[in-house]
Amino acid sequence: MRRGSVLLSLALAAAALAGCRQDMHDQPRYEPLAASAFFRDGRSARPPIDDTVARGRLDEDAEFHAGKTAAGKPLEVFPIAVTAERIRRGRERYDIFCAPCHDHTGSGRGMVVRRGFKQPPSFHIDRLRQAAPGYFFDVMTNGFGAMPDYRTQIDAADRWAIVAYLRALQRSQQATLADVPPDEAAKLQAGG
């Protein structure tokens, strides 16, 4: 009798434990990028069919999205208003995406280059100081030489912001004392 009740309660406990399931925890939906047994390539995140246009992303403004004029020449003027806010945004994006190779100063001696990647030219050579804004935009969009394209990592507005910051960066490396506000200039001259 006693043994029977012990066995019975053990059986009940086992049944109760077997009832512990994770159905609420692991619900029948996909987490982002989760594997799928349904699709042959094993992906639940479906790659869009070629030439799919996302809503609101027709990108029909060729100057803004390609950085080129109708004749295919690099755009000489910014298709966006260059504001201090935009340049700050450009600096932030530059430091994330460009500085690994181009270095925070634009010298082309970033960490990845020091680890063996082909060294890009400095942004402060004459050719690049004279290059049109659309040229930099095109290089970021389509890549150039060893540099891969960044169109999936940086959206078009941010690519333009980076170009705006590049201009400021180039200017900063060519600055003279005349560019410094008078009170700061006095400090510089005093302190050396």
Added chain:
Amino acid sequence: MAQVFHRSTNSIARVSIFGAVFIVVGLGWLLDTISRSSYVTQARNARVQPVAFSHKHHVGGAGFDCRYCHTSVEESAFAGIPSTKICMNCHSQIWADSPMLAPVRESLKTGRSIEWTRVHDLPGFVYFDHSIHVAKGVGCSTCHGRVDQMPLTWQENSLQMDWCVNCHGNPAPFVRPRQEVFNMAWRPPPDQLEQGARLVTEYKILPPSVLTSCSTCHR
């Protein structure tokens, strides 16, 4: 009729009632400890991955910003796992023949995804969005720890509800200036409580009554 129970039974009864309380409390404590242990939460347990990717090398060493690879962390719920193409931005030239990176090259060649092991797995009944946390001054390292010092990636915290509520109930000790969100080395300044309280107001972080309401996370 003789006594059914011997006199000693009185003592045994008292001791067993007393003991039962201890056993019940002890069992409760044991279950609670087990459920919070890293054996259950998998916290600080580095996961094995198809490629031995080191954040320590990429972030701590090479100085990459989190957002170079986790590109959607500012705009979407999911921070984003980099595509094979992003790996290849550098590894087309650096360590291009390394056997360690064979699965990456294979993925690029065949177009098949690299099957990483998920490190942070929230229960399906929890709503979580990276972008709002980043926008309100919750730094990466506040939840993820010093990822820049992790050779293989692990989950730093339990991800259990009391851990979430710890901050949702009182964000001031944790919130940092927005420009420091991606700074792995940020430490709370000595006046963090005042600064945090100021930022909570400035960033319009909702009051605990809203942040700890059930439907904020269980929606």
